[in-house]
Amino acid sequence: MSRxxxxxxxxxxxxALRRYARALVGxxxxxxxxxxxxxxxxxxxxxxxxxxxxxxxWLFTILRNLHIDRIRQTRRRGVAVEIDETNEPAxxxxxxxxxxxxxxxxxLDLLPEEQKASILLVGVEDxxxxxxxxxxxxxxxxxxxxxxRGRQRLRALIDGGRAPMLRRVK
Amino acid sequence: xxxxxxxxxxxxxxxxxxxxxxxxxxRLLDARIAEDPALGERIAAERRDREALRDRLAPIAEEPIxxxxxxxxxxxxxxxxxxxxxxxxxxxxxxxxxxxxxGAIAMRALPSGSAPADMVAARPAVxxxxxxxxxxxxxxxxxxxxxxxxxxxDAGHETHLLGWLSKRLGHPIVAPDLGRFGLKLIGGRLLxxxxxxxxxxxxxxxxxxxLTVWVQATPGGETTAFRYRQDGGAGTFAWIDRGWGFAxxxxxxxxxxLPIAEAIxxxxxxxxPREG
Numbered sequence: 046m047s048r049x050x051x052x053x054x055x056x057x058x059x060x061a062l063r064r065y066a067r068a069l070v071g072x073x074x075x076x077x078x079x080x081x082x083x084x085x086x087x088x089x090x091x092x093x094x095x096x097x098x099x100x101x102x103w104l105f106t107i108l109r110n111l112h113i114d115r116i117r118q119t120r121r122r123g124v125a126v127e128i129d130e131t132n133e134p135a136x137x138x139x140x141x142x143x144x145x146x147x148x149x150x151x152x153l154d155l156l157p158e159e160q161k162a163s164i165l166l167v168g169v170e171d172x173x174x175x176x177x178x179x180x181x182x183x184x185x186x187x188x189x190x191x192x193x194r195g196r197q198r199l200r201a202l203i204d205g206g207r208a209p210m211l212r213r214v215k
Numbered sequence: 216x217x218x219x220x221x222x223x224x225x226x227x228x229x230x231x232x233x234x235x236x237x238x239x240x241x242r243l244l245d246a247r248i249a250e251d252p253a254l255g256e257r258i259a260a261e262r263r264d265r266e267a268l269r270d271r272l273a274p275i276a277e278e279p280i281x282x283x284x285x286x287x288x289x290x291x292x293x294x295x296x297x298x299x300x301x302x303x304x305x306x307x308x309x310x311x312x313x314x315x316x317x318g319a320i321a322m323r324a325l326p327s328g329s330a331p332a333d334m335v336a337a338r339p340a341v342x343x344x345x346x347x348x349x350x351x352x353x354x355x356x357x358x359x360x361x362x363x364x365x366x367x368x369d370a371g372h373e374t375h376l377l378g379w380l381s382k383r384l385g386h387p388i389v390a391p392d393l394g395r396f397g398l399k400l401i402g403g404r405l406l407x408x409x410x411x412x413x414x415x416x417x418x419x420x421x422x423x424x425x426l427t428v429w430v431q432a433t434p435g436g437e438t439t440a441f442r443y444r445q446d447g448g449a450g451t452f453a454w455i456d457r458g459w460g461f462a463x464x465x466x467x468x469x470x471x472x473l474p475i476a477e478a479i480x481x482x483x484x485x486x487x488p489r490e491g
Contacts, residue, residue, distance in 0.1 A: 051286055051290065052286035052287055052290075055286050056280070056285070056286050059280050059284055060275075060276035060277070060278075060280065061276055063275055063276065063278070063280075063284070064272050064273075064275040064276040067272070067275050068272055068275075074443065075345075075444065077281060077283070077284060078344075078345050078442055079345070080284055081283060081284055081289070082343045082344075082345060084284060084286065084289055085289060085293075085439075088286070088289055088290065088293060089293075111343070114346075115345065115346070115349065118346065118349060118350075148267065148271060149264050149267035149268040149271055150268065150271045150272065152264075153268060164268070165268075167233060168232075168233065168265045168268060168269070169268055169269055169272055174235075186226075189225065189226045189229050190225065192229045193225045193226075193228065193229050196229070196232065196261045196264065196265075197257075197261075199261075199264055200257075200260055200261060200264060203264060
């Protein structure tokens with residue numbers, strides 16, 4: 046492995062990986078842990094990377110798999126972390142306080158894991174539909190329907206029947 | 216796609232939100248919106264949400280990259296770990312701080328060739344410090360609350376306890392002496408971890424507050440820096456050192472736990488912990 050080679054390819058992608066990780070796990074330290082694990086793994090498999098492979102979806106796949114591993118491990122332990130798409134949040138803490146879900150990120154957090162990841166990869170990280178589907182290991186059609194449902198649910202959460210309370214970012 | 220004049224579907228609406236619709240499909244969509252303005256409103260609203268999300272997350276990507284994530288740093292860590300790995304026989308030893316009764320067990324630890332360095336070199340990395348931290352933290356929360364059976368074998372049988380755990384882990388372990396933190400070994404237990412086993416040693420202070428030390432084999436695990444996680448009131452420091460994962464968990468703040476983690480880590484390095 047050439048160190049400069051790895052640095053030149055990987056470093057420009059770190060800001061996006063950090064952003065994606067932060068949106069997935071929330072806590073900044075935990076997110077950077079995830080990114081560090083991802084980069085360590087990428088370095089240990091650097092020689093397995095085929096020349097010409099786009100490193101961006103490759104790295105997002107590694108990060109995504111590490112994240113899912115952790116969720117699964119947590120689930121095995123019996124802690125309730127639901128990644129099933131049928132998981133419909135009934136009310137939210139914000140709603141309990143009568144504030145509505147004020148921003149898009151808070152609303153995103155209430156979505157099922159798979160919809161959340163789809164929306165982030167496509168809508169924020171600008172992966173193509175094909176790339177995002179590969180990262181998530183699903184057919185493109187599945188990705189599209191997750192995007193469609195996820196965005197509609199996000200919309201509903203942000204509106205929450207409280208449109209006047211909405212604070213538009215722009 | 217056989218023909219491009221198929222009716223507008225969900226895929227088109229998604230692509231419209233992302234601005235990825237072909238000119239041809241966009242014209243079809245416009246015609247549909249003319250009949251059904253609600254469709255246009257939905258797309259506009261979802262576009263605004265998409266932009267809001269991007270705006271909210273943009274500052275994270277603009278933050279300077281923390282030095283621990285720099286590739287040069289990570290590459291250097293890997294090299295250092297490799298040097299250490301192949302460098303010293305001592306590196307293969309799992310020896311905690313010079314605790315009581317360590318001699319006999321440590322001696323048994325020395326056979327050449329049984330060093331985890333062999334495993335480290337042969338197998339791919341599988342266990343991450345964050346996973347060690349999670350497992351250790353979960354086990355801690357489960358067993359510190361136990362009144363009747365907090366440990367499988369109590370410290371009254373320390374030699375037996377450590378011999379047994381050492382045998383099951385395939386490596387000698389010595390209980391770190393945490394006396395200078397006011398902590399006394401009360402016993403330990405064996406737990407599943409990944410594909411193998413982990414040893415959990417439990418300590419208690421005079422007030423009954425408990426701390427656990429977790430050790431598991433992490434074949435192929437890279438040597439890492441400390442990782443911290445917080446689960447409710449319990450804080451955990453975890454790290455991987457030459458094929459072994461360690462964690463220390465207690466209901467303490469990060470600052471209080473760090474010196475204990477460092478003492479255990481130093482003990483593992485084979486240096487005598489400073490007397491407190």
